[in-house]
Amino acid sequence: MAIQLFDSLTREIRALRASHADGVFRFYNCGPTVYAPAHIGNFRTFVVNDVLRRLLELEFGADKVKHVRNLTDVDDRTIGQTQKEKRPLAEITQKWTDKFHADCAALNCLRPHAEPTATGYIKEQVNMIEVLMEKGNAYRAADGSVYFKIESFPGYGGLSRIRERELKITNAVADADHKDSVSDFALWKAYKPAEDGDVKWPGPRGASEGRPGWHIECSAMSKSLLGDTIDLHTGGVDLLFPHHENEIAQSACAHPHGDFAHYWLHNEMLQVEGKKMSKSLGNFFTVRDLLDQGIPGEVIRFVLLMTHYRSPMDWTAEKARQAEATLRKWRAATGSIEVSAPLPGVVEALADDLNTAGALAALHAAAGVGDWAGLKASAQLLGLLGPDTADWSWKKVEASFGTVFVAGEGDQDRFFALVKAFAEVWQARRAEKDYAAADQIKATAAQAGLELKAVPQGVMAEMRPDFDPAKLEAPQ
Ligand SMILES: [Zn+2]
Numbered sequence: 001m002a003i004q005l006f007d008s009l010t011r012e013i014r015a016l017r018a019s020h021a022d023g024v025f026r027f028y029n030c031g032p033t034v035y036a037p038a039h040i041g042n043f044r045t046f047v048v049n050d051v052l053r054r055l056l057e058l059e060f061g062a063d064k065v066k067h068v069r070n071l072t073d074v075d076d077r078t079i080g081q082t083q084k085e086k087r088p089l090a091e092i093t094q095k096w097t098d099k100f101h102a103d104c105a106a107l108n109c110l111r112p113h114a115e116p117t118a119t120g121y122i123k124e125q126v127n128m129i130e131v132l133m134e135k136g137n138a139y140r141a142a143d144g145s146v147y148f149k150i151e152s153f154p155g156y157g158g159l160s161r162i163r164e165r166e167l168k169i170t171n172a173v174a175d176a177d178h179k180d181s182v183s184d185f186a187l188w189k190a191y192k193p194a195e196d197g198d199v200k201w202p203g204p205r206g207a208s209e210g211r212p213g214w215h216i217e218c219s220a221m222s223k224s225l226l227g228d229t230i231d232l233h234t235g236g237v238d239l240l241f242p243h244h245e246n247e248i249a250q251s252a253c254a255h256p257h258g259d260f261a262h263y264w265l266h267n268e269m270l271q272v273e274g275k276k277m278s279k280s281l282g283n284f285f286t287v288r289d290l291l292d293q294g295i296p297g298e299v300i301r302f303v304l305l306m307t308h309y310r311s312p313m314d315w316t317a318e319k320a321r322q323a324e325a326t327l328r329k330w331r332a333a334t335g336s337i338e339v340s341a342p343l344p345g346v347v348e349a350l351a352d353d354l355n356t357a358g359a360l361a362a363l364h365a366a367a368g369v370g371d372w373a374g375l376k377a378s379a380q381l382l383g384l385l386g387p388d389t390a391d392w393s394w395k396k397v398e399a400s401f402g403t404v405f406v407a408g409e410g411d412q413d414r415f416f417a418l419v420k421a422f423a424e425v426w427q428a429r430r431a432e433k434d435y436a437a438a439d440q441i442k443a444t445a446a447q448a449g450l451e452l453k454a455v456p457q458g459v460m461a462e463m464r465p466d467f468d469p470a471k472l473e474a475p476q
Helices: 038-059 076-085 087-105 118-134 164-171 175-178 214-226 237-254 289-290 297-305 317-334 346-353 356-368 373-381 387-392 412-431 435-447
Strands: 002-009 012-015 024-029 066-069 139-141 146-148 184-190 210-212 229-236 258-266 269-272 311-313 395-398 400-408 450-455 457-465
Touching: 002 087, 002 258, 024 038, 024 214, 038 066, 038 229, 038 269, 038 289, 038 297, 038 346, 038 373, 066 214, 076 087, 087 118, 087 289, 118 139, 118 146, 118 184, 118 210, 118 237, 139 289, 146 210, 146 237, 184 214, 184 237, 210 214, 210 289, 214 229, 214 237, 214 373, 229 237, 237 258, 289 297, 297 317, 297 356, 311 317, 317 356, 346 373, 356 373, 387 435, 412 450, 412 457, 435 450
Parallel strands: 024 066, 024 229, 229 258, 269 311, 400 457
Antiparallel strands: 002 012, 139 146, 146 184, 184 210, 395 400, 450 457
16 A cells, blocks of 8 residues: 555646655654634644554554654743733643643544643744854844844745745745835744733844744754654645745754655645634634533544545534434444454545545445445544543433433443433432432432432433442432
């Protein structure tokens, strides 16, 4: 098998190969900016990259893939958030990093082998900027910032194929005064006390103290962790210009003997119910929002894989319902079945430009003929039906006053009516504000190993391992 991917640089389908003598495939994915919750569209990128990572490990070997995904923890947005909240930068970025990790875990994404932070690589960025200044690719502006001189790199625009004129319009931003050309972009931003609070580091030689520009972060971190030449660089299509174009310019000029990235992969964006996701339309939601609605992470992952990564995708509630029904059926049928090798049809679909929709179709076909061992192994290649996500298989019923969820290890079918009755009566007493009675019901349930919890959308009733229905009588 050879993995074929659409390379956004050459705009051709190309067979992937590992270019280094050690056979390790080096793979860099631009990660999140940790100042706010990652929305569901961000996670399209991370789930696509996670399937790619699993496929690469199948192709090159589990110990022959090095996956790096950075955390952007200093830029205009993270600094803006510290100013808004009047809290230290590290506190804000740690909070959102933890939440990002929780979302990744809920969606069963593998941890990258390295997850560098921009603030952890300031020295490397400063060094790289100094190299670019020495080589004449960068210059100090009057305010002490440093800019990349686009004119100095004839290959500029090779990825985005942007024209000179478009470039000037796109990059004509507020601080144009300090630049030689409006097209030039910042490598280092001089400290501005009113905007930056206490976020600053000593700058490159000859420049003011300040902080790095966003683009240099990825160039320096990928160089530090993966070397001058990486095999594959990935990200959402919204990063193609200017972020990735600028990364190429910086890296190609600072390390001309390397190739920077042999392949580029960009995934398309996500919209919701046919509309662009936006806070003003009220259709902007995060992974946490969906999990809180009772949609399991595995269902979210499944929906994100239903559309080929190079097509724009539409998140719909209907797709989530379909995905949930499918996964319930597959989970029930595959239960404790031993996995076999992934189905050739699934591997071929993935190797053919990461055709996840085709892979899911092959899984449906396997379900049709009852090949559950093959289905389970193949689903796991897609990060589905894994043991780590097995705990979502609760039942859900709509009750008159909300939704009751029943979770746990017990025999859900057999005791469902009893457990649901407890949850419903508890909820009814709470609604009547009869808290004494509600507490009594909760305590009785807890004694029998049944945990009752209020969740935003109703009640979660969890059957603990010590669940003993003999201790329960249907409440009045
Ligand atoms: Zn990046």
